[in-house]
Amino acid sequence: xxxxxxxxxxxxxxxxxxxxxxxxxxxxxxxxxxxxxxxxxxxxxxxxxxxxxxxxxxxxxxxxxxxxxxxxxxxxxxxxxxxxxxxxxxxxxxxxxxxxxxxxxxxxxxxxxxxxxxxxxxxxxxxxxxxxxxxxxxxxxxxxxxxxxxxxxxxxxxxxxxxxxxxxxxxxxxxxxxxxxxxxxxxxxxxxxxxxxxxxxxxxxxxxxxxxxxxxxxxxxxxxx
Numbered sequence: 001x002x003x004x005x006x007x008x009x010x011x012x013x014x015x016x017x018x019x020x021x022x023x024x025x026x027x028x029x030x031x032x033x034x035x036x037x038x039x040x041x042x043x044x045x046x047x048x049x050x051x052x053x054x055x056x057x058x059x060x061x062x063x064x065x066x067x068x069x070x071x072x073x074x075x076x077x078x079x080x081x082x083x084x085x086x087x088x089x090x091x092x093x094x095x096x097x098x099x100x101x102x103x104x105x106x107x108x109x110x111x112x113x114x115x116x117x118x119x120x121x122x123x124x125x126x127x128x129x130x131x132x133x134x135x136x137x138x139x140x141x142x143x144x145x146x147x148x149x150x151x152x153x154x155x156x157x158x159x160x161x162x163x164x165x166x167x168x169x170x171x172x173x174x175x176x177x178x179x180x181x182x183x184x185x186x187x188x189x190x191x192x193x194x195x196x197x198x199x200x201x202x203x204x205x206x207x208x209x210x211x212x213x214x215x216x217x218x219x220x221x222x223x224x225x
Contacts, residue, residue: 001142001146002101002142002145002146002148002149003101003142003145004101004102004103004138004141004142004144004145005100005101005102005103006103006104006105006138006141007102007103007104007105007170008104008105008106008107008110009107009200010071010072010073010074010077010104010197010200010201010204011071011072011073011204012069012070012071012201012204012205012208013069013070013071014067014068014069014208015068015069015070015174016067016068017065017066017067017068017212018065018066018067019065019066019067019178019179019182019209019212019213020065020212020213021046021050021213021214021215021216022040022046023064023065024050024053024061024062024064024179024213024215024216025039025040025045025046025049025050025061026040027060027061027063027064028049028053028058028061029049046215047215050215050216050219051219051222051223053219054216054219054220054222054223054224055219055223059180060180062178062179062180062183062216063178063179063180063181064178064179065178065179066176066177066178066179067176067177067178067179067182067208067209067212068174068175068176069174069175069176069205069208070172070173070174071172071173071174071175071201072102072170072171072172073104073170073171073172073197073198073201074104074167074168074169074170074171074197075166075167075168075169075170075171076167076168076197077195077197077198077201078091078171078173079167080195080198081175081198081201084177084181084185084188086177086178086181086184087175087176087177087181087185088174088175088176088177089173089174089175089176090173090174091171091172091173091174092171092172092173094158094159094162094165095157095158095159095162096158097158098152098158099145099148099162099165099169101145102169102170103137103138103141103144103145103166103168103169103170104168104169104170104197105134105137105138105141105168106130106133106134106137106197108127108130108131108134109125110130110196111123111124111125111196112125112126112129112130112133113125113126113129119193120193121193123196137168140166141166141168144164144165144166147164148161148162148164148165149161151164179209179212179213179216182205182209183209183216183217183220183224185202185205186202186205186206186209187224189201189202189205190202190203190206
């Protein structure tokens with residue numbers, strides 16, 4: 001019997017980035033023909049400019065530079081994430097590689113009881129129900145994995161054998177976007193109404209982005225939230 005590798009979270013890893021507060025400021029100053037290097041050296045000049053740009057919605061300077069992340073997440077989160085069409089994606093394909101058995105199962109802190117209407121859902125914890133869900137998902141994960149490898153052993157193509165796998169299977173992809181689009185992604189995916197799992201991953205994206213452009217992210221959180 002094949003045993004699934006169980007995880008209860010997504011991971012987000014920085015691959016590369018040339019996003020910075022300096023790039024935002026220089027992209028704005030060039031429109032006035034100003035010496036950007038001299039302006040960057042003036043104390044407080046960059047801070048004030050970035051606050052002005054975000055407050056007045058002059059956001060094109062936030063579109064220079066990009067950041068690439070490697071995301072490991074379940075398929076149902078991937079489906080939500082890939083709806084952000086301003087990002088570029090490349091994903092691991094189970095047509096060309098074998099599934100390694102990583103399955104997402106929600107952890108004990110995941111709210112599992114839903115009430116309310118669309119756009120105003122509320123979620124509550126139920127420890128007993130959460131335990132039942134975890135048990136059944138872990139049992140199903142092992143059974144699905146057995147079916148998958150049995151089909152491969154029988155000669156089924158990987159693109160066919162993968163059809164027995166669930167949307168809780170983990171996948172991985174690269175996602176690339178500019179600073180403005182990452183910030184807009186966070187506006188939507190850190191919302192209380194966003195899917196719990198993508199919201200957790202979005203918090204990790206926010207932490208990485210704050211390291212790249214702390215002034216711009218701070219201004220965005222102040223004036224755009």
